[in-house]
Amino acid sequence: MSQSRFGRARPTRRAAVKSGSAFATWILLALEFALAADLVRTAVAPTWDDISKLAVIATIRTMLNYFLAKDIASFDKATGVKSRAK
Secondary structure, eight states: OEEOTTSOEEOOHHHHHHHHHHHHHHHHHHHHHHHHHHHHHHHHSOOHHHHHHHHHHHHHHHHHHHHHHHHHHHHHHHHTOOOSOO
């Protein structure tokens, strides 16, 4: 770690990349739980309106999840950081 002019240690580039990758992995997990919560909510009291909204939300979240995971994997490959995202 390098020192700032105020005496505090600044994180290195590699540490920043690693923490950003970990944060993105947690975002993926949160998207999974949010989708599961919507599925449970719709299963309890389904109406056609709820089912159509769920289909749209599930499609959008699945696309976000896919592209975010793909982005994390390519970023990790480029920087050499190992990630938990699959």
